[in-house]
Structure formats: C-alpha cells, structure tokens
Amino acid sequence: MAARHVHRGERLDLGTLAAEAGISRATLFRRVGNREELLGEALWLLSDRTMRDAVRRWEKTEGPVVRGTTGELRCLAVMGWYRASVAEDAGLRTLLDTEPGVAIRVLTDPHGRVQPRVIAAHAELLARDVADGGFTPVVDVDSLAFALVRLGESFLYSDVVAARAPNLDAAAKLLRVLVEGTAGQRVPALVPDQGL
DSSP, X not given: OHHHHHHTTOOOOHHHHHHHHTSOHHHHHHHXXXXXXXXXXXXXHHHHHHHHHHHHHHHHHTOSOSBOTTOOBHHHHHHHHHHHHHHHOHHHHHHHHHOHHHHHHHHHOTTSSSHHHHHHHHHHHHHHHHHTTSOOOSSOHHHHHHHHHHHHHHHHTHXXXXXXXXXXXXXXXXXXXXXXXXXXXXXXXXXXXXTO
C-alpha cells in the first residue's frame, strides 16, 4: 500500500495508511516502524521491481548472453535501464521535489532499507557477468557495486544534492569506465613504488 502511494506521488501518511489497512496507527508502527522506515521499504519494493523489469528487458531483447549485439555488457545495460526508469518515475520525482531531505536520507542511508539492497542487487548483476565470462573486474565485486551505486546516485539525484541537472549519459560513461576500463580495456592495478 505504501509503495502504491509513493508511486502515485502521494505523501505517505501513516494515519491514512493505517485507516486503509483497517488497523490502528500503533499497530502499523509496531509492524513497519516509523514513517522513514516504511518509506524505505516502499522505495525498495519499487526499486526491486524496476531492477527486475530491466533484467527481463535484457532477457527479452538479447537472451542469455553476457554481451548484447552492440557489445554492451549485460550488467551495464541493465543498470542503465534501471537508472533511466528511476529518473523517469513521477512518484519518486514528486517525493524528491516535496521532501528532498527525507527522500535523499532514505534513499542513500548506508544502514537504511534502500541503498544496501540496491548495492547487493548491483553486486549480483556484476557477479553473474563475471561468472558467465563477461569480464574480470579490477576490484572485488562488492567494492565495484558500492562505487557504481554511489556514483550513479550522485548523478541520478544531482538536482537535489548539488543543484545540477541529472546527466544519465555522463553517468553511464563513467560507470562503463569503472566496470570495463578506458575504452573497454581493463585498467592495470597500481603497483606501489618499490624504490622508497
């Protein structure tokens, strides 16, 4: 119910939600926590559905391959479609416009209900491509997923956090470099200077 309210661009009100569910506000609080915790669960549900839709889109258009017909890595295509869908979501945009502080806090809290799960979903996409022979990352998958999500967030929510228009094309190029290296080449690991 909370996810439907957010998706429709409606303010999430625990009293209204409790009444719709036919329970007391106290019962709702005991079951789901405070408003921000419920908002986090709702945003995660919407995010998870968006990611699953992006994965299904790849499977429908490209099949079970790691690289598409244009040579794009599956995880990068899926992540790009995911970000584009998030950016276009009218309900999320309304939340970011009407409650920017709450929205950013809930979306990007490293101990919250959204960001850790989004990072885990990205790690799963990366791990699948590594396992299927798509690429060899220069850092472990968990660190790479963390970097991709945080950088993606900085572009996706840049209008709120930095007063800049979101630029998903720039984000996609930078994320591609993080995953595949410059111009699709693997970037060699830095070796400390042995002369000191």
